[in-house]
Amino acid sequence: MELQQFISPCHFGMEAILKREIYDLGYDIVKVEDGRVTYEGDMETICRANIHLRTTERVLLKVGEFHAETFDELFEAVKAIPWENYLPVDAKFWVTKASSVKSKLFSPSDIQSIVKKAIVERLKQHYGVNWFEETGSSYPLRVFLNKDEVTIGIDSSGESLHKRGYRVLSSKAPITETLAAAMIMLTPWKADRILVDPFCGSGTIPIEAAMIAANIAPGMSRTFLAQTWNNLVPMQLWNDSFEEAKELVTTDIETNIQGYDIDGEIIRAARDNAKRAGVDHLIHFQQRPVSELKNPKKYGFVITNPPYGERLEEKEALPKLYREIGEAFAGLDSWSEYLITSYEDTERCIGKKADKKRKIYNGMLRTNLYQYIGPKPPKKKRPEA
Structure with missing residues (x-):
């Protein structure tokens, strides 16, 4: 054909x-x-x-x-x-x-x-x-x-491709795996830079980042509807493609990817999900509120999906929460921060206008990706000959 x-x-x-x-x-x-x-x-x-x-x-x-x-x-x-x-x-x-x-x-x-x-x-x-x-x-x-x-x-896919197979337990308002990956890929983050998600929930953003860092193809551990299309796609093509993906994996790398959440139970779920994804050794999960987000290192990244306050009682707590986010950002010298939310007062509560704002539809919900872009790290000096 x-x-x-x-x-x-x-x-x-x-x-x-x-x-x-x-x-x-x-x-x-x-x-x-x-x-x-x-x-x-x-x-x-x-x-x-x-x-x-x-x-x-x-x-x-x-x-x-x-x-x-x-x-x-x-x-x-x-x-x-x-x-x-x-x-x-x-x-x-x-x-x-x-x-x-x-x-x-x-x-x-x-x-x-x-x-x-x-x-x-x-x-x-x-x-x-x-x-x-x-x-x-x-x-x-x-x-x-x-x-x-x-x-x-x-x-040809069958079940949606956001279902990688690793996320069994999830938080109340999880971000899809495909959107998490897109958020990460929209930034200049590389595997040698620190990445922190202070609202990691079931771990989707840190796990997707670790899979990108280790070059683990998202569909390696699942099946697809077209695997039964023998009239169109010979099984050998599937075998060769899965083999190609396996050969590209490099899990013996060093990363500094961290996921925090105030809920200890959901942190345990995040660890289990990371283990199923084969990247648990590349991520550090910890129960910690956003008010304790501190790091002495420079040129890191915060990429996160904080609460939107879809329920009325949650919405009342948002101004305080987003002010805490702003205070945490202010203490991260030279970092870049990216957060996706539908909360309209984000910039006012954080206390700083975003460098860029990107409109994204998360399902039927209109959200904005707020981008606070930090400076680039200095180029490493080449060793003398």
Whole structure:
């Protein structure tokens, strides 16, 4: 099969990070839109993208793109796609999600129904059967409509890629693994610099940082739906891709990654999660309030997801908490601080305007990533010859 196009969705506001990841894997970018990136590759791309990409929620195999303003146009355009190239006669297929933005066709249930009917009609003609048992591998479809432009993809990931497999226990308001990784990758932090998360919860930000430092691919310890697509992706491609990821791992490194939380029970959960991720030896977790955030070292990083106060009783405590955050920041000479929150009085309570503020949607919740950028450390002198 010739080169294919793939679509990877991401958090709104983090498209540039995902684009860089895809480039680093060696693939050409076709298009960048709000919340998703389209790129080109061969079928091995399904394996490598699922295993290596840290900031996407899934990898879709793009099968069609066309204009449609009526259900008749939608039906005929879907029917014209060569579905027999993707779906075997026993395939289990359904439209798992349909979304519509500024389009004349806006009913998700009707879109789902029409697309399924059109595919069935196409496959009936090709396979010469009137009934499909759908007892084989699963091929869930996703349909996007934007200004009457329709895009259809087959989901190769299955469970969302933020589910790395290490987080069994989590805090009340955990940040997703994909967003945590994107936050870290947005900063100039490197493995030889100190990183502290004073609201680490179940450890997601420190764990993602340690995995980045050790070059542990996020999908190394999980399975993907497309591993059953024998008609499209030979098992040898999966074996080679997992082997490639294993060879890149370097866990025998020194890091200074720390996670603090006021809740001792959640700290124990964070340690267990880090152990499952294979990075417990790279992180120091400790029960400690943010008011005790001190460090004599210079040029470190705070990357954190503090409480937002979604419940009324929690919201009342936020001004005091964010003032404590500001006092802690003031004591960290030359450090850089990055925090994501939906709390609107963040800058006023911290007592300092952020150098940069980036709007990010965490699910349906609008948040801001406040960036307080410290100075760069002096360049190390080269030893005399």
